Amino acid sequence: MRNHPERWIHRVAAELRRPVRLDDEFDRGVMDAVRAMPRHGHRPWTRMLRARTITVSPIVSGIAAAILFAVALSAGHFIGALRANRASGRVDVATDRSGGTKPGVRHSVQFVLVAPTARKVQVVGDFNDWDASHQEYVAQHRGGGVWSVTAAIPEGHHRYSFVVDDSLWVADPAAPRVLDDDYGLPNSAIVVGGGDVAQ
Amino acid sequence: MSRSLRATVVLLGLSCGGQLVAWRVAPAQRGSDARLARLDSTTRLVVAAVVDSARRTRVPTEPLIDKALEGARKGADGTRIVSAVRGLYAELRSARAALGTGAATDEITAGANALHAGMPMRTLTQLRSVSQHAGRAKVTLPLTVYTDLIARKVPSAVASDVVLSLARAGLRDGDYAMFQRNVRLDIENGADAATAAQTRARGATLRNVGR
Amino acid sequence: MDQSTDAQIVARVLRGDVEQYAELVKRYRDRYARYALHMLGNREDAEEALQDAFTRAYRSLARCEDPERFGAWLFRILVNRCRTLGARRGRRARTFVSDDVALHDAAEDHPAEQTAWREEIDRALSRLRPEQREAFLLKYVEDLGYDEMSRLTGAGVSALKMRVMRACERLRELLSDVRDDREVRVERRRAEVNDAKPS
Numbered sequence: 001m002r003n004h005p006e007r008w009i010h011r012v013a014a015e016l017r018r019p020v021r022l023d024d025e026f027d028r029g030v031m032d033a034v035r036a037m038p039r040h041g042h043r044p045w046t047r048m049l050r051a052r053t054i055t056v057s058p059i060v061s062g063i064a065a066a067i068l069f070a071v072a073l074s075a076g077h078f079i080g081a082l083r084a085n086r087a088s089g090r091v092d093v094a095t096d097r098s099g100g101t102k103p104g105v106r107h108s109v110q111f112v113l114v115a116p117t118a119r120k121v122q123v124v125g126d127f128n129d130w131d132a133s134h135q136e137y138v139a140q141h142r143g144g145g146v147w148s149v150t151a152a153i154p155e156g157h158h159r160y161s162f163v164v165d166d167s168l169w170v171a172d173p174a175a176p177r178v179l180d181d182d183y184g185l186p187n188s189a190i191v192v193g194g195g196d197v198a199q
Numbered sequence: 200m201s202r203s204l205r206a207t208v209v210l211l212g213l214s215c216g217g218q219l220v221a222w223r224v225a226p227a228q229r230g231s232d233a234r235l236a237r238l239d240s241t242t243r244l245v246v247a248a249v250v251d252s253a254r255r256t257r258v259p260t261e262p263l264i265d266k267a268l269e270g271a272r273k274g275a276d277g278t279r280i281v282s283a284v285r286g287l288y289a290e291l292r293s294a295r296a297a298l299g300t301g302a303a304t305d306e307i308t309a310g311a312n313a314l315h316a317g318m319p320m321r322t323l324t325q326l327r328s329v330s331q332h333a334g335r336a337k338v339t340l341p342l343t344v345y346t347d348l349i350a351r352k353v354p355s356a357v358a359s360d361v362v363l364s365l366a367r368a369g370l371r372d373g374d375y376a377m378f379q380r381n382v383r384l385d386i387e388n389g390a391d392a393a394t395a396a397q398t399r400a401r402g403a404t405l406r407n408v409g410r
Numbered sequence: 411m412d413q414s415t416d417a418q419i420v421a422r423v424l425r426g427d428v429e430q431y432a433e434l435v436k437r438y439r440d441r442y443a444r445y446a447l448h449m450l451g452n453r454e455d456a457e458e459a460l461q462d463a464f465t466r467a468y469r470s471l472a473r474c475e476d477p478e479r480f481g482a483w484l485f486r487i488l489v490n491r492c493r494t495l496g497a498r499r500g501r502r503a504r505t506f507v508s509d510d511v512a513l514h515d516a517a518e519d520h521p522a523e524q525t526a527w528r529e530e531i532d533r534a535l536s537r538l539r540p541e542q543r544e545a546f547l548l549k550y551v552e553d554l555g556y557d558e559m560s561r562l563t564g565a566g567v568s569a570l571k572m573r574v575m576r577a578c579e580r581l582r583e584l585l586s587d588v589r590d591d592r593e594v595r596v597e598r599r600r601a602e603v604n605d606a607k608p609s
Contacts, residue, residue, distance in 0.1 A: 009578050012585070013550035015531055020444040025256070026457060029300045030435050030464045031428075036299040036327060037469060040424045126265035129234055130272035157305035157312075157339050159265070169273070176347035176379055179316045182266070182283035183273045189312070189343050191305065191372075255454060300461065 106152035107192050111162070111172065116145030118164045125160025125187075127153050132163055155193030161186060232264055242267075242277035246284050258291045259304045262311070290314045297323035298338070309342035316349040318342075322359045326366055333369035340375040341366045347379055353392045361400040368404035378403045420477035423468075435464055438481055442488050448547050449492040451536050459495045463488040486562050489544070496540055534584035538577050541565075545573035546581070 111123045121139040122132040132138070139147040139162075159178050162170040171177060171186035178187045232250065235243045246267045253260045266287050270280035294310030295302060297320050302310070310323055323342075330338050341362045348358040365378065378399055385395035412419070412433050422430040439460070446456035467474075467484045474483050535543055548559045549570075556567045563570070 009550065009581070012531055012581060015528060016448055016535075016547070016551045017444070020440060020447050022439055022443050022457065022460075026439060026443075026461070027432060027435050028296070029257075030461055031432050032296060032299040033301050033461070033465045034431055034468045035428055036301060036331070037465070039426050039428055040471060124272060126262070126269070130265070130268045155305075157309045157343065159269075174380075174383075176343050177350035178312055178346055179350050182286070183270055183275045183279065185273050187269075189309075189346065191309070191339050191343055257454070257458070301465070 105193065106154050108150055109153045109190065109192060110148055110150045111139065111160075112146065112148045112174070113139065113162045113164075113170065113172070114145050115147055115162075115164055115170070118145075118147065120165050121147040121149075122163045122166075123149055123151065123160055124163055125158050125190075127151075127158050127160065153190070153192045156191070158190050158192065159187045160190065161188060234264060234268060237271045238267060238280065239277055242280055245277075245281050249281075249284050249288050253288055253291070256292065257300070258288065258295055259307055261304070262291060262308045263288055286315075287311060293320060294323065296320075298327050302327075303337060303339070305339045306337055306342070309339045309346070312346045313342045316346045317355045318345055318359060319355075322363070326363060329363055329366045333367055335366070335369055338366070340372060341370075344375055344379055348382070348392075348396055351383070351386055351392050353396045357393045357396060361396045364400055364404055370403060374403055374406070415478065416480040417477040420471060420474060420480055424471060431468055434480060434484075438484055442485060445485075445547060445552060446488060446492055448532075448535060448551065449540075449543060450496055451532070455495055459491040460488060462495075463491045466491070482558075489548075489562050493540070493544070530585060534581050537584060538580055542573045542577035542580065545570050546577035549574045 113121055115121055118141075121141075123137045123139065124130050124132045128134060128137055136151050137149060139149040141147055159180075160172070162172060164170055169185040172188035175188035175190060178189045180187045232247070235246055238246060246263070250260045250263050253263055263284050266284050267280055270283055275283070290311035291307055293314055294307045298306055298310055313323065314320070326338050326341060330336075330341070344365070345358050345362045348361065349355060353361070365375065370378070381399045381402075382392075382395050385399065386392050414422075414433070416434065416437075419430050419433050423434075442463070443456055443460055446459045447453060450456050450459060463484060466487050467480075474480060476483070535546075538546065544563065545559065545565075548554045548562065549556075554562070556570055559565075559570050560567050565573075
């Protein structure tokens with residue numbers, strides 16, 4: 001076989017040609033995704049979507065390219081201006097400052113708890129791996145029993161709670177609740193991103 | 200077959216078999232998350248195995264790790280942590296199946312919470328369909344509102360109807376926040392939870408007519 | 411089993427019968443999973459690329475110029491998805507692919523040796539440059555002609571021939587030790603079997 005390199009390559013290929021079988025879970029996943037998309041239907045205007053080959057002269061294609069370029073430039077400028085207007089309050093960081101692994105866009109979120117007899121209030125949640133040791137999640141007392149902290153929270157759905165005096169778990173009274181019979185201690189939910197902060 | 204060749208084949212078989220067995224027994228130890236070091240070794244192994252399964256079935260893994268870390272922080276024992284993580288894994292799988300594989304992680308997480316709170320699977324699927332027709336891509340907020348309503352003792356059927364009606368009306372993010380706040384305040388002021396939810400939903404959907 | 415042609419099924423899907431798409435998924439799933447698995451090196455990425463390809467194909471089904479060749483059109487989408495995913499993620503550590511593969515055809519070799527041989531091939535494949543791996547798989551595993559490969563990849567025929575040649579040379583290099591030992595064992599076993607046969 002050393003004298004027949006082609007035969008050897010074919011043996012390698014034969015090995016690689018062995019069947020690979022996926023289970024029905026894969027099919028279900030594809031069909032779930034496909035069903036969630038807009039259905040195809042018999043609409044006359046879909047004929048326009050079918051690809052056609054059109055032959056144009058170099059001059060016409062050059063002019064068309066120049067027009068498209070100009071349109072793209074102005075559209076890009078408009079979109080950039082729109083984004084700048086919506087950017088207030090956004091903090092873009094590459095990594096989670098708490099040391100966790102949640103890269104992505106963050107938004108400033110203020111957490112407020114009224115706890116007149118508390119000596120210490122912290123915010124813990126999945127955005128800081130339930131670890132309250134970082135200073136940025138320790139609330140400051142503003143007076144009159146009002147505690148608050150503003151932290152940069154990644155976009156997404158999060159669960160969190162206040163911890164008062166290192167021992168008392170308190171759900172955020174102003175936030176949506178999450179049923180938490182797993183550990184018997186209360187949590188709140190926050191959805192960050194999508195234009196508004198829903199809390 | 201010569202003795203030495205036989206021995207070579209047997210040794211090769213044992214080492215390959217051993218590697219396969221080691222791989223199957225301890226997939227959890229390959230590349231497991233460093234944060235799980237907070238757990239005791241047995242719990243860590245089991246949780247890492249669940250996370251590994253989730254990765255293979257393309258279910259978000261971060262919520263599972265968070266659930267384990269939450270348990271550690273709250274002083275739960277290993278059995279309770281494992282039970283919570285396994286339960287969440289099942290709920291994440293169901294949520295992903297109901298919402299479709301294009302669903303974002305936050306939708307799947309919120310969906311798992313909603314299923315845990317008692318939302319039927321068909322309602323979850325319906326919510327996706329209704330939201331898309333209303334021109335809203337994501338269902339994270341209506342799912343969060345549903346879970347909150349259940350936590351405030353609104354019956355499941357009422358909560359489902361309310362959330363579907365809000366989704367049908369194409370509510371914006373701020374409208375969901377306002378709806379949740381209003382219902383909460385009404386209940387805190389002594390209103391019946393179901394009545395508060397239904398009344399505020401009617402108001403919110405009316406405001407959205409013609410938008 | 412559904413005897414309809416691909417063109418008939420595509421037509422039904424385009425008329426709104428989304429469930430018919432499941433038949434196309436079933437027809438092409440396993441064969442294309444094999445390509446994706448060898449290109450990307452792990453099952454997770456392969457399934458993602460394949461699922462992505464199926465959903466994209468559904469979305470742009472109206473633009474499929476020749477529904478009778480839906481499979482080839484889908485394969486082109488998959489080749490591109492594999493390139494994108496491969497570039498984005500780099501090559502992850504390869505899993506044991508042997509448990510994904512039917513080993514029941516290992517007539518000549520001891521199952522443990524078959525696993526080891528397969529592992530060596532996979533390891534060598536992963537060390538090829540992506541464009542060489544792609545060309546090798548398309549030529550020797552998917553059995554495509556160079557013209558078809560050129561249409562799929564956008565590369566010229568001579569460039570593709572060069573890539574295939576380099577891939578074979580590199581694989582030969584990487585697998586030379588394993589290959590020599592294996593061939594000796596296979597030849598020896600054949601001789602023993604022949605000796606044992608009654609004359």
